[in-house]
Structures are given as C-alpha cells and as structure tokens.
Amino acid sequence: MEFQDGAVDAQVNDPHDAPAPVYEVWRTTAADPAFSEWLRSASEPDWTAVVTHPFAAAITTGEADMRRYLVQDFQFVDAFTALLGAAVAGADRFESRVPFGRFLGQIVTDTERSYFHRALDTLGVDADDVTSPELEPVTVRFQALMDEARLSQEYPVILAVLCLAEWIYLGWASRAAEPSPEEFLYREWIDLHSGPDFEAWVGFLRGELDRLGPSLGEAGQARVLGFFREAARLERGFFDMAQG
Numbered sequence: 001m002e003f004q005d006g007a008v009d010a011q012v013n014d015p016h017d018a019p020a021p022v023y024e025v026w027r028t029t030a031a032d033p034a035f036s037e038w039l040r041s042a043s044e045p046d047w048t049a050v051v052t053h054p055f056a057a058a059i060t061t062g063e064a065d066m067r068r069y070l071v072q073d074f075q076f077v078d079a080f081t082a083l084l085g086a087a088v089a090g091a092d093r094f095e096s097r098v099p100f101g102r103f104l105g106q107i108v109t110d111t112e113r114s115y116f117h118r119a120l121d122t123l124g125v126d127a128d129d130v131t132s133p134e135l136e137p138v139t140v141r142f143q144a145l146m147d148e149a150r151l152s153q154e155y156p157v158i159l160a161v162l163c164l165a166e167w168i169y170l171g172w173a174s175r176a177a178e179p180s181p182e183e184f185l186y187r188e189w190i191d192l193h194s195g196p197d198f199e200a201w202v203g204f205l206r207g208e209l210d211r212l213g214p215s216l217g218e219a220g221q222a223r224v225l226g227f228f229r230e231a232a233r234l235e236r237g238f239f240d241m242a243q244g
C-alpha cells in the first residue's frame, strides 16, 4: 500500500483479525446472504461493542460529556465529507451519485454543520480548537483510513468506509429510548443518525455494496472487508477515546 507523506499506516487487514469466511462459501449457509451482512458479521465483536458502547448509551440518556468527542468528530467529519465527494466521483452510474450529492448538500454541509457550530459554541470551544485542535491518535488513524479510501478512487472501498460509519451510528442511535433528551446537544445528534430518512440512506449504502460486492472476486472482497473491519475497530476506539 502507498501512503501520503506523513500519513499513518491505516493497517487494513490487521494481522490480529480473525480469519473471515470467504463470501462465496459463507453465503451458501447464511440466513441473510447479503454482501453487507457478510461484512457486518465479520466485524464482530467490534460491531456490537460500538452499538452498545457506554459512551453511546450516555448520549442517548443525555449524560455524556460531549466536548472532547465533538471536537474530534468535527475533524472526522471533514475527512468524511471529502470521502462523500469521492463517492460522487467514483460511483458507477448517475442514479448512484444522486444520494451522495443529496446527503452532502442537505445533511453534512447544512444540518450537521449547523449542529456542530452551535454545539461547539455552547460547549465554549475556542476558535482554534474548532478548526485545528490537537488530534487524538484514533482521529489521526480514522482520517488516514478515509484518506486512503478516497485516494484509492475505488468505489467499493469508499463505500465500505462510508457504510460502516453510517450503519453503525444508526445502530446506537436507534437504541435511544423515547423520549429523547431535551437538550439539543444530545437530541439533535441522535436525530441526525436515526429515523426513516437516515435508515433509507443506510439502506442505499448497503444496497450499493450488495449490488457490487458479489462480483468483486475473492481478493477484492477481502480488500473491502479489510477497510470495513478497520473502520469498525476505529469506531470502537473513537468511543473509548470519548469516554476518557
């Protein structure tokens, strides 16, 4: 793998990973043979650790200390937005570019950006820490993974990172009890990652992987899984970091 100067080795295909079953073999006995379900199930135990993480649970009850988390996540979102642009560019057909463009324009650069500005202001984060805070190691690694996916210009690899990040957030945010916390800091962050529109967005990302994954061949499938699993590992590390 090649890396930009100063980039951190994103360590896809971590030597500590349990060997995953080959997709073509796994699908013959799977209850749900979808390619995205193969990726998800091969990302355990990290998947479940993220959607049941104590920090995520504390968001849903309005008890989390959001400061460090949101300062670091605003930097995550910068690289994530660039990755969405790579998906617009890398998708193999017009109708697939559209949901990325819509999500970019209507959610990330509008609703979510507004949330971050108000949240960081409410938390009293000063201007330098909004634009260029000291990065936590897990943030650096997550940015490196997203940059590597973006620079690969490989649509299935880009999809793997985007899908993991969105689907796993739907996982914890959907577990939020009603009524959600009154404070906007928690309520809007939960609402941004749950509900029918966000479910449809995750359904689209999964559908793209389900459409393209089965014909990638074994090596291509293993490469996509490497990015998906590394993203799951980093999501877990990100909540651990937020927890302190």
Ligand SMILES: Cc1ncc(CO)c(N)n1
Pocket (backbone or CB within 6 Å): 073, 076, 077, 080, 165, 166, 169, 235, 238
């Ligand atoms: C670390 C992280 N993962 C996923 C999301 C959802 O886009 C987010 N905002 N931050």
